[in-house]
Amino acid sequence: MTDQSSGTSYWVTQIAVCAVAGVAFPVLGVLMFTWSPEEPGRGVLMIFIGLAFLGTLIYLISSYRRMSKTQQALYAWAINQVNGSAAGAAMSPARMMTIASRAQAGDLTPEELHALQALRPDVPYPGTIPPLDGAPYPSG
Numbered sequence: 001m002t003d004q005s006s007g008t009s010y011w012v013t014q015i016a017v018c019a020v021a022g023v024a025f026p027v028l029g030v031l032m033f034t035w036s037p038e039e040p041g042r043g044v045l046m047i048f049i050g051l052a053f054l055g056t057l058i059y060l061i062s063s064y065r066r067m068s069k070t071q072q073a074l075y076a077w078a079i080n081q082v083n084g085s086a087a088g089a090a091m092s093p094a095r096m097m098t099i100a101s102r103a104q105a106g107d108l109t110p111e112e113l114h115a116l117q118a119l120r121p122d123v124p125y126p127g128t129i130p131p132l133d134g135a136p137y138p139s140g
Contacts, residue, residue, distance in 0.1 A: 010076035016056035025050030036062050071104045072124035078103035078116060085119035 020057055027044030036042065064072065078100040082088040088096065099116070104109050108116070110130040 011060075013070060015057065015060050015064070018053050020058055022050055022057050024053035025053060043054065067104065070127070074105040074106075075100045075128050077123065078108075080123055081116045081119045084123070087119055 005131065026047045027050075029043040032043035032046060033040055067075065079096060082096045082099055083093060099108075103113075103116075110132050113125065113129045114132060117129060
């Protein structure tokens with residue numbers, strides 16, 4: 001499995017962004033206290049934003065560690081399929097996350113998996129998609 005199809009790059013990106021923002025925003029907040037001490041509220045907001053990113057980082061790492069490699073790959077694949085398609089542009093983030101959670105749990109029907117694969121055929125499903133009813137099982 002390549003890095004893209006295994007879902008590793010998705011998780012690394014999400015964790016790295018949260019880690020960098022979780023450190024950068026509080027540091028920037030403290031620096032803002034010295035740059036503009038007459039408006040300390042800006043610094044406080046930056047610190048709170050950083051704390052939110054750190055909380056998200058903790059959640060991401062705990063979610064990542066609870067999932068098997070296959071579940072991680074399925075979750076990332078579903079997000080990438082929807083997010084990188086024209087259909088995803090009109091879809092709410094909550095709906096995208098619901099689809100990804102269902103993919104990770106193995107709750108998507110073969111029809112839904114085929115529909116997701118059709119959104120971005122260039123990104124292969126991490127495994128073998130179950131056949132549609134009556135269709136021959138794909139080999140290899």
